[in-house]
Amino acid sequence: MTNRFMEIALCEARAAGARGEVPVGAVLVLDGAIIAQSGNRTRAETDVTAHAEVAVIREAARKLGQERLTGADLYVTLEPCTLCAAAISFARIRRLYYGAEDPKGGAVDNGVRFFAQPTCHHAPDVYSGIGGQEAADILKDFFAERR
Numbered sequence: 001m002t003n004r005f006m007e008i009a010l011c012e013a014r015a016a017g018a019r020g021e022v023p024v025g026a027v028l029v030l031d032g033a034i035i036a037q038s039g040n041r042t043r044a045e046t047d048v049t050a051h052a053e054v055a056v057i058r059e060a061a062r063k064l065g066q067e068r069l070t071g072a073d074l075y076v077t078l079e080p081c082t083l084c085a086a087a088i089s090f091a092r093i094r095r096l097y098y099g100a101e102d103p104k105g106g107a108v109d110n111g112v113r114f115f116a117q118p119t120c121h122h123a124p125d126v127y128s129g130i131g132g133q134e135a136a137d138i139l140k141d142f143f144a145e146r147r
Helices: 004-018 052-064 082-091 132-145
Strands: 025-030 033-039 072-078 095-100 125-128
Touching: 004 025, 004 033, 004 052, 004 072, 004 095, 004 132, 025 052, 033 052, 052 072, 052 082, 072 082, 072 132, 095 132
Parallel strands: 072 095, 095 125
Antiparallel strands: 025 033, 025 072
């Protein structure tokens, strides 16, 4: 099951894949309005931190003129890694919705479980599996084409 914001994140993931990026997309929403949307940009920006989540957090912070995004919701097609989970926490994202689980690189429900650590300053409400099968299929198809 998906919603309109996750649908847009899935479109961003497909566009990232078409550019040769790992197909992950993200949308940041505040008060029901999209503030930022992006796919992975690590290759385009030659920046290992240019994950979709970080890209939308940076853009939203610039647009709003503040580093804290309290009250914002983040939709992302893949379970965030440790880098992205930390950015989500520091930005004070209210809710995280993600699609596919990432048993190898995820850090929310897998791996380090960043938000469950006592050193985590802020943990968003987390909802997983939103558009998960479609997100997983996009990733599987992307990597199958490269093997």
